[in-house]
Amino acid sequence: MTVDKNMNILIVDDYKTMLRIIKNLLSQLGFKNVDEATDGKMALDLMRNKKYGLVISDWNMEPMTGLELLKTVRSSNDNHKAVPFIMVTAESKTENVIAAKEAGVNNYIVKPFNAETLKMKMTSVLGEF
Amino acid sequence: MxxxxxxxxxxxxxxxxxxxxxxxxxxxxxxxxxxxxxxxxxxxxxxxxxxxxxxRPGDIKDKHLPMVTDELDAVVLATEEATGTIMDSCEVVQGELKNMPPEVSAKVEAAITKVFEACSFQDITGQRITKVVRTLKHIDEKVTTLLAVLGARLPDSGALEAVKKPITDADLLNGPQLPGKGVTQDDIDKILAEFDGK
Incomplete structure (x- = not known):
């Protein structure tokens, strides 16, 4: 499977620093079309108007958490229902990982993480690039 | 009550x-x-x-807990600003990568990636501090309940404050001040100049 590096990627995090870090790391991996959202609700608004090839989301956000965003996406009837979804979070308890998996997450990255981990998880979800 | x-x-x-x-x-x-x-x-x-x-439970609620939460908020803000400055500088260097010899630019780019990865500490720090602040708010609620149960039989912090003790050297160890609370370098220079002028 060939990964289209021009695909749109949506990153969701309430910490602007984190958005900037992930965007920079994605840019170094060759992905330049990256949109940002600071909470789940804003992410849903963006997803209604644009097709994304990948969503990378934090968990701990208000008013809508990353888990709620994931559940909403997976239960919707829109064309983004099956969008690949990676959770990037400091929540590292087993029950969190299980809840995310049950909600339909494709992969799970625990903060702090490095570029290599991000690339590895993206490869496991999207294929080699 | x-x-x-x-x-x-x-x-x-x-x-x-x-x-x-x-x-x-x-x-x-x-x-x-x-x-x-x-x-x-x-x-x-x-x-x-x-x-x-x-x-002095009144002091805990009215003075100590608000001060601690303000200080913690200031920590988050300061680390956020510092992280932003570090990343600004990294992006300036990234902009110059194309002007560097390939063997040098590869090394510099790898080093910048490491810096960006390390900057994620700010997010983790913020989340940990948020947890601490949440716990402090819980304590605040408990102290409020305690004060309500005890009613007006305890003196408020203002009444106790009226009896001022002399300031000792230990009282002067206040640490960094919150934005707008301390004096600026200009203010300090003026104060020192006034001493010199005497």
């Missing part, structure tokens, strides 16, 4: 009044033993009240 899940002051007073009323109708040794025990109980309650007073 806030709701207390255990009992109310009025209930305690009611119980004591009932006991006293019954005792007044009893006689001899039994009566004197009960009075003696009640006096001891009263003393225990007074001692407990004095100990709580010494802890």
């Amino acid at each position: 806030a709701d207390n899940p255990g009992y109310h002051k009025e209930q305690v007073v009611g119980i004591i009044n009932t006991v006293i009323s019954k005792l007044s109708r009893s006689e001899g040794d039994v009566r004197s033993i009960f009075f003696s025990e009640l006096s001891k109980l009263k003393q225990v309650i007074e001692d407990a009240r004095n100990e709580i007073k010494a802890v």
